[in-house]
Amino acid sequence: MSINANIDWSKLGFTYTKTDLRYVSKWKDGKWDDGKLVEDNNITISEASTALHYGQQCFEGLKAYRTRSGKIQLFRPDENAKRIRKSCKRILMPEIPIEKFVDACVQVVKANESFVPPYGTGATLYLRPYVIGIGDNLGVRSAPEFLFSIFCCPVGPYFKGGMAPVNFMIAEEFDRAAPHGTGAAKVGGNYAASLLAHTNAVEKGFADCIYLDPATHTKIEEVGAANFFGITNDNVFVTPKSPSILPSITKYSLMHIAKEYLKLEVQERDVPINNLSDFKEAGACGTAAVITPIGGIAYNNELHVFHSETEVGPVIKKLYDTLYGIQFGEVEAPEGWLVEVK
Known part of the structure; x- marks a missing residue:
C-alpha cells in the first residue's frame, strides 16, 4: 500500500x-x-x-x-x-x-x-x-x-502533548446546550456556542472547559468537545448520563472495554460537581481526543487534582492501551467493531 x-x-x-x-x-x-x-x-x-x-x-x-x-x-x-x-x-x-x-x-x-x-x-x-x-x-x-x-x-493528537494529563476549568457562566435542546445531536450550533467558553479557558491556561448540566448547574456533563469519565476510588468506571450529552462512540466503546476487558463495574449516572473527591482518575474521551487524562479541574477558585498533573493514571493507561490496540489491530476487537478497507 x-x-x-x-x-x-x-x-x-x-x-x-x-x-x-x-x-x-x-x-x-x-x-x-x-x-x-x-x-x-x-x-x-x-x-x-x-x-x-x-x-x-x-x-x-x-x-x-x-x-x-x-x-x-x-x-x-x-x-x-x-x-x-x-x-x-x-x-x-x-x-x-x-x-x-x-x-x-x-x-x-x-x-x-x-x-x-x-x-x-x-x-x-x-x-x-x-x-x-x-x-x-x-x-x-x-x-x-x-x-x-x-x-x-x-x-495527530487533538490536544498538544498527546496522552498526557491536562487541566480543565468549569464553565460556570456558560451552558453548552439547553435542557431540551440539541445537545444530543452533533450539530454545529452546539460547537459555535462553546467557542467563547473554550477561548476563555485557554486564555486562563487550561486545555478546555467542562460544562455542567444546564438545568441545575450541579452535575458534570461534557468536557468541551469530548465526553467526561472518571474512575472512582473503588475502581468503578463512571460517566455522566443526560439527555443533553452527545452520545460518544468512544465513550460507549470504553464502557464496553472497562467491563469486558478490565472487569470493572460500569455506571452511567449523574456526576455531581461537588463529589470530585470520589474519583482517583478522570479523563475526556472522543474520536478526536481518543482519551485525554484530566490532571485537575478548577472549580470555585480551587484546583482539584486527580491522579497527577504530570503522569497518566494506571486505569486510564490500560483503557487507552486496549482501545488503541483494538483500533490498530493489536488487540482482538469485539465482533463488528472494525471494517477493513479493501
Whole structure:
C-alpha cells in the first residue's frame, strides 16, 4: 500500500490538510443520488441555504487506522452512521442509509490511501462526514435540497502533548446546550456556542472547559468537545448520563472495554460537581481526543487534582492501551467493531 512520503507524520496536529478526493451526494425530490468522488475541496451553494442562516447542518467524526501489517481499517463506522441519522432526524434533514454512509467512508479512505499514516506514528486518517441544507429558501423551514459529503485529513493528537494529563476549568457562566435542546445531536450550533467558553479557558491556561448540566448547574456533563469519565476510588468506571450529552462512540466503546476487558463495574449516572473527591482518575474521551487524562479541574477558585498533573493514571493507561490496540489491530476487537478497507 502506498504512503505519502511528503508528510512528516510526527509533526501532525489536529489541522486541515487537503487530500486528493472527497465524496459528495445530493438529496433532491425525495431521494439521495448515487454520490461520487470529486477533486474540488470547495462547495458552491445558494446564498439562501438553510445551513447558512438557520444552522440546518450536522456532522460526524471517525478515523481510519493502518495496522502493523499495512491493512487499513475503520473503527465502528456503523455507529457514526446511526448517530448522524439521529442528528438529521432532530433538525429535519433526510436520513442517510447506514449502508450508504459506510460505503462512502470506505470510498474516501481508498481514494486517499496514501494519506493514511504509517503504523507506529500515532497518527490517523480523520474523516469528517457532514450534511447541510442547501437550495433557495428564505423562510424558517427545512431546506428543499441537501448535500452529504465526506472529506478526510491525516491528523495527530487533538490536544498538544498527546496522552498526557491536562487541566480543565468549569464553565460556570456558560451552558453548552439547553435542557431540551440539541445537545444530543452533533450539530454545529452546539460547537459555535462553546467557542467563547473554550477561548476563555485557554486564555486562563487550561486545555478546555467542562460544562455542567444546564438545568441545575450541579452535575458534570461534557468536557468541551469530548465526553467526561472518571474512575472512582473503588475502581468503578463512571460517566455522566443526560439527555443533553452527545452520545460518544468512544465513550460507549470504553464502557464496553472497562467491563469486558478490565472487569470493572460500569455506571452511567449523574456526576455531581461537588463529589470530585470520589474519583482517583478522570479523563475526556472522543474520536478526536481518543482519551485525554484530566490532571485537575478548577472549580470555585480551587484546583482539584486527580491522579497527577504530570503522569497518566494506571486505569486510564490500560483503557487507552486496549482501545488503541483494538483500533490498530493489536488487540482482538469485539465482533463488528472494525471494517477493513479493501
